[in-house]
Amino acid sequence: MTDEATTGVEATGRLVLAATPMGDIGDASQRLRDALGAADIVAAEDTRRTRSLAKALGVEITGRVVRFDDHVETAKIPALLGNIADGLTVLLVTDAGMPSVSDPGYRLVAACVERELAVTCLPGPSAVTTALALSGLPVERFCFDGFAPRKSGQRRAWLRTLITEPRTCVYFEAPHRLADSLADAVEVLGPDRRVAVCRELTKTYEEVVRGTLAEVAAWAVDGARGEITVVVAGAQPKSVDPTDLVDEVESLTAQGLRLKDACAQVATANGASRNELYDVVLAARRDDEE
Template sequence: MNTAGLEFSGPGRSVVTTGGLVLAATPLGQIGDASARLREALGSADIVAAEDTRRTRSLADALGVEIRGRVVSFYDHVESAKVPVLLEEIAAGRTVLLVTDAGMPSVSDPGYRLVAACAERELPVTCLPGPSAVTTALALSALPVDRFCFDGFAPRKSGRRKEWLGTLVSERRACVFFEAPHRLADCLADAVEILGGDRRAAVCRELTKTYEEVVRGTLTELAQWAAEGVRGEITVVLEGASATVAEPEDLVAQVEERAAAGLRLKDASAEIAEIAGVSRRELYDAVLAARRAAVE
């Protein structure tokens, strides 16, 4: 990576920027989690690109920082249009600070396209690390998370969500994802159907905020709890699959569901077999056997 124009900090020194993109993590809820480097960057950047300009100005006020640079909007729907403009500013030697509403830019938030464009043009990029709902939830989950994957937001519609959950049937890594509170109960109910009720998980709500809550248990237990209604920002950590290979008979319902949605039985069997790591032929035969048993 081209680091021209950036002076990286050593012990007791702050980052001094003379042109480049600076990604900065912002507090999830507790203002005290803001780093000293974030405070300095908010006050010194030439341009502050913010997911929500009002929230960023409120953050600066709470931190007692005066934003001297220009503040511009940088959210999902304008990201593509703003990237070329900010690239030219960075190429001209200006410092652009990128912040989102909470957590780390690029992690299910705007930022990826700008970082990629800077990397392509070999413009300097650095990061001021800090709060992240992903790593905070993993740490609090009480699950084995030495290996994990992050899947962003769970799909909104049940059909797509079940397909996505199907890819996790044999996933050995823990999976962390975001979910909207009004969809959490349905998501967990789908997870029980696809992954089994005994799979463990943790639902983390309002991380670092006044009403922070972490509920741990099996998917069945969590689905029952969520059915009563949940509020706040939600991060879910799902336990990785055990080393036990799924039996074809346990996957028949998933195949039948895809067949009911319009897939040919052989195609549905092949799809589920690949996800679960079982023999296509054995799974297809198990489905036919189940159908015969149902009519006998």
């Protein structure tokens, strides 16, 4: 463990993750401005956008600017690790928001940690926490699922994992898939689950549409543009009598599923205790034998 990575003590070389504005240039921190001007190497998801950002901030980048996006990330890591080991400061920035959060950076951070090279972070804008704050939904506990799967079948399978998820879930979606994504959510999660769709956060045309899944899905049919972040309310706890689930379990076992697996599947889908359901099924079988 390296103290430099967690306490901010000066190290010989280091990786610096820096959050960049999502839209409003005024969200740029002074620390970001200083880091852009002082870094030996600026690893940028889009070098042109980073240079434009620096110009808008009135900052001159004196270090070397290198491309670091999803297509070249793996290939660029060895050289950047060598630079840091040699005592240079590498500043990692993405197009908007926090590096490594559904953006390039995670693999580089992991590689630095493995080699015990110092890593620090300049916090700032994040679409995840901004959308959560604006959603009007309970956010004491939440989960972040990155981008929703592109294909409907995979998306529905993912949505099924949220049927009994008690935490509010936030995820990213492409604007041209939003309507289909919300339609799938209505089918899987039901029309009454609360949702907030946040569009173009911090930008001129920022918009937050709140309502039930059915209401917001109907709104999305007309199309939406820009960066989309979706926040879905967690499942409400259900009071389920395990005896009402016995037939469902037996139907699955008749199809060849092991009893324990059938109980686990049915219990998860209905918010019941799998152990209690297992005991109830065994008791029902004994009663039938008598």
